[in-house]
Amino acid sequence: MDAFYYLVxxxxxxxxxxxxxxxTSRDRVATSSPFNAFKNNYLLVYSxxxxxxxxxxxxxxYLYSQYGFDKGDIGRLFIAGFGxxxxxxxxxxxxxxxxxxxxxxxxxxxTYILSCITKHSPEYKVLMVGRILxxxxxxxxxxxxxxxxxxxxxxxxxxxxxLSVTFVKAIFLGNGLIAIxxxxxxxxxxxxxxxxxxxxxxxxxxxxxxxxxxxxxSWSENYGDPSDSxxxxxxxxxxxxAIASDEKIALLGAIQSLFEGSMYTFVFLWTPALSPNDEDxxxxxxxxxxxxxxxxxxxxxxxxMARGTLKVESxxxxxxxxxxxxxxxxxxxxxxxxxxxxxxxxxxxxxxxxLLGFCVFxxxxxxxxxxxxxxxxxxxxxxxxxxIMNFFRIPLNIFVxxxxxxxxxxxxxxxxxxxxxxxxxxxxxxxxLMVVAESHKSSMIRISWIIKCNIGLFLSHLFDWTIYxxxxxx
Numbered sequence: 001m002d003a004f005y006y007l008v009x010x011x012x013x014x015x016x017x018x019x020x021x022x023x024t025s026r027d028r029v030a031t032s033s034p035f036n037a038f039k040n041n042y043l044l045v046y047s048x049x050x051x052x053x054x055x056x057x058x059x060x061x062y063l064y065s066q067y068g069f070d071k072g073d074i075g076r077l078f079i080a081g082f083g084x085x086x087x088x089x090x091x092x093x094x095x096x097x098x099x100x101x102x103x104x105x106x107x108x109x110x111t112y113i114l115s116c117i118t119k120h121s122p123e124y125k126v127l128m129v130g131r132i133l134x135x136x137x138x139x140x141x142x143x144x145x146x147x148x149x150x151x152x153x154x155x156x157x158x159x160x161x162x163l164s165v166t167f168v169k170a171i172f173l174g175n176g177l178i179a180i181x182x183x184x185x186x187x188x189x190x191x192x193x194x195x196x197x198x199x200x201x202x203x204x205x206x207x208x209x210x211x212x213x214x215x216x217x218s219w220s221e222n223y224g225d226p227s228d229s230x231x232x233x234x235x236x237x238x239x240x241x242a243i244a245s246d247e248k249i250a251l252l253g254a255i256q257s258l259f260e261g262s263m264y265t266f267v268f269l270w271t272p273a274l275s276p277n278d279e280d281x282x283x284x285x286x287x288x289x290x291x292x293x294x295x296x297x298x299x300x301x302x303x304x305m306a307r308g309t310l311k312v313e314s315x316x317x318x319x320x321x322x323x324x325x326x327x328x329x330x331x332x333x334x335x336x337x338x339x340x341x342x343x344x345x346x347x348x349x350x351x352x353x354x355l356l357g358f359c360v361f362x363x364x365x366x367x368x369x370x371x372x373x374x375x376x377x378x379x380x381x382x383x384x385x386x387x388i389m390n391f392f393r394i395p396l397n398i399f400v401x402x403x404x405x406x407x408x409x410x411x412x413x414x415x416x417x418x419x420x421x422x423x424x425x426x427x428x429x430x431x432x433l434m435v436v437a438e439s440h441k442s443s444m445i446r447i448s449w450i451i452k453c454n455i456g457l458f459l460s461h462l463f464d465w466t467i468y469x470x471x472x473x474x
Contacts, residue, residue: 002346004347004352005286008289009288009289009292012296012359013292015296016295016299019296019299019300020299023302028306029161029164029306031159031162031165034158035156035158035159038153038156038158039162039165039169041214041218042166043166043170044214045145045211045214045215046174047173047174048208049108049109049145049208049211050175050182051182051204051207052109052112052204052205052207053112054179054182054183055185055186055200055203056116056186056201058183058186058287063119063201064077068122069124077128077131078131078404079404080132080135081131081138082135082397082400082401082404083397084132084134084136085135085136085139085393085397086393086394088132089138089140089390090139090390090391090394092104092107092139092140093139093140093143093144093389093390094235094236094239094387095386096143096144096224096386097223097224097385097386098224098235100223101147101148101221101222101223102148102215102219104143105140105144105219106215106216107140109212109215111133111137112137112204112205112208113208113209116130116204117130117205118130119201120198120201143390144386146373146376146389148219148222149166150377150382150385151222151223151382151385152220153166163373163374164306164370164374165302167305167369167373168298171294171298171369172295175291175366176292176294176298177291179291180292183291184284184288185203186200224382224383224386224387235387238383239384239387239388242381242384243391248433248436248437249388251429251433251436252376252379252433253388253391253395255320255372255426256372256396257392257393257399258422258429259368259422259426260396261395261399261419262323262420262422264396264400264403265399265400265418266327266361268404269412269419270290272412273412273416274347274354274355276412277348279345279346279347279348279351280346286355289355290358290359290362293360293362293365294365295366297364297367298367298370300363300366300367301366301369302370312375313375313434314434316371316430317430318427319364319368320424320427320430321424321427322364323360323361323368324420324421324423324424324427326357326361327361327416327419327420327423328416329354329357331413333351333353337349337353376389403415
């Protein structure tokens with residue numbers, strides 16, 4: 001079955017290459033030179049930030065186990081990270097609107113570098129501090145950088161349609177190519193060169209330091225609402241009021257939480273799903289295959305978003321429905337294919353089917369990221385962008401903490417079934433978002449038409465009264 005992995009990876013690589021090389025002018029958005037310079041600067045920084053994150057991923061669990069901690073201790077460390085992201089990360093991330101998005105991005109670099117440094121200590125308390133710092137960093141990574149980009153893009157007067165170009169490239173590089181290269185480089189440092197499992201964290205700190213230097217030297221500051229009259233509590237109340245008063249924002253937050261909650265649960269479940277009897281599977285190679293699938297998804301998204309007539313709200317309904325079906329495959333395959341009872345060995349036929357389905361799911365993830373970024377840029381108000389985006393992550397972090405705490409309490413098929421239901425709900429809510437958005441747009445067009453008619457009627461009456469006045473005067 002080893003040839004199966006190479007076949008899947010090779011086919012995906014060929015499709016991604018064909019998608020990128022076959023792009024025509026219809027699939028590309030014409031942009032200006034100043035925008036391209038701005039975009040390339042952001043992509044360089046974002047790639048370094050994501051490299052700092054991806055380099056750590058493959059060796060976090062392994063490093064903790066090498067320090068002698070058991071599964072329960074490691075689980076508490078992971079829960080601390082997500083809990084920190086929910087509690088402290090929400091506060092720190094929300095400060096970006098008031099204190100500045102550039103400062104928040106620099107704070108991300110500093111906190112994540114400190115988190116990497118703690119990995120040198122085998123002390124549990126020190127590692128716990130590192131996880132708390134890492135949780136804060138995660139909230140900043142997924143809010144401050146996007147908030148800075150949207151505000152700076154608009155401040156420089158670039159076409160709003162060009163935002164999708166930056167979003168797609170950022171996901172193609174940061175969640176695809178950089179993830180693959182980072183995984184291979186981490187493996188080279190830790191295993192091939194024999195520097196040990198802490199070496200990838202040192203490499204991550206170096207990437208973050210380089211990125212911070214570029215931010216300090218080339219980024220300007222921007223704010224949401226820098227008013228001195230608003231404290232953090234007032235800022236939270238304003239963000240909560242915006243979510244409660246605008247159905248589009250509330251729907252967007254629910255969609256994001258449902259999808260990302262399912263996505264992070266999938267991260268914990270794919271290994272036991274593909275090797276239920278401790279089959280010998282190449283985890284690193286499968287991870288690289290998933291990232292290649294994500295690149296394929298972002299390439300598809302670039303083509304979809306380049307067509308102005310095709311709305312994000314429309315095609316994302318289909319994407320969520322497809323992703324819901326793919327996470328049903330572990331349940332379906334258990335009914336259609338008799339599960340193997342042999343311990344060890346190579347991957348089973350049923351797991352091969354699941355692997356193909358998981359690749360489709362990762363392609364949906366690749367479409368999701370730039371698409372949700374595009375919708376956030378449209379619906380979230382600028383003055384509270386970072387605050388609202390961190391509010392969206394609260395239910396997500398609660399959900400992931402619950403899953404981590406109860407990961408052994410439910411059969412794996414129940415967990416996949418729950419994720420599939422969540423994704424189907426996201427599809428339904430996406431449909432509702434499209435209806436609400438179109439209704440709002442129609443209302444604005446109708447109001448504009450009424451205003452224009454009333455202005456025309458007023459001018460007509462004014463003209464008539466002018467003629468009448470002239471006749472009376474003469």
